[in-house]
Amino acid sequence: MRIEINDISEIEQAAREFKEAMGNHKVFAFYGSMGVGKTTFIKAVCEELGVKETVTSPTFAIVNEYRDKTNTSIYHFDFYRINRLEEVFDFGYEDYFYSGNVCFIEWPELVETILPENCIKIAIRSTEDGCRVVEKL
Numbered sequence: 540m541r542i543e544i545n546d547i548s549e550i551e552q553a554a555r556e557f558k559e560a561m562g563n564h565k566v567f568a569f570y571g572s573m574g575v576g577k578t579t580f581i582k583a584v585c586e587e588l589g590v591k592e593t594v595t596s597p598t599f600a601i602v603n604e605y606r607d608k609t610n611t612s613i614y615h616f617d618f619y620r621i622n623r624l625e626e627v628f629d630f631g632y633e634d635y636f637y638s639g640n641v642c643f644i645e646w647p648e649l650v651e652t653i654l655p656e657n658c659i660k661i662a663i664r665s666t667e668d669g670c671r672v673v674e675k676l
Contacts, residue, residue, distance in 0.1 A: 544576075544671040553673065554583035564659045566636055568647035571663035576671050580663060581615060581643045588613060588641070596645070601630065611640060618646040627653065 540560045544553045557580075561567075569577045582594035589608025596617050597603040603615045614635045621627060627650050635642055636655050647654060660676040 540675045542673040550579065550583045554587040557584050557673065558587045564657065565639060566642045566655050566658040568644045568654055568658050568660050569663060570647065570660065570676065575663050575665050577645045577663055580673060585613060602635065614640060614642045616642065616644045618644065618649045621649045624650065
């Protein structure tokens with residue numbers, strides 16, 4: 540899977556393509572530098588999944604829960620502020636990662652050792668001309 544986003548106006552189509560490529564997978568780890576658009580892309584995918592709530596980065600909360608069009612939970616993580624892996628154990632990450640619900644994870648580098656085996660790793664990067672590329676690692 541490789542999705543190119545040349546302009547922000549293409550993000551809905553990109554999110555639609557990503558949704559179609561998700562298949563039965565539930566846990567997605569998003570890699571990319573600060574400001575590359577991980578949260579913006581996850582927000583667009585959530586909207587494609589029918590989320591009506593405002594999707595924001597869970598930087599301080601660590602995890603946000605949204606509901607899709609079938610009222611099923613979607614979990615959105617941001618591990619940027621995690622200092623020790625024990626913090627992730629303390630809030631019971633297993634209950635989320637193994638819930639069978641969709642999980643979107645930002646800054647997974649900090650928790651790689653506990654990501655589920657079936658986690659799909661996604662890179663978002665910026666090209667020299669300012670476009671964004673979303674691709675499976």
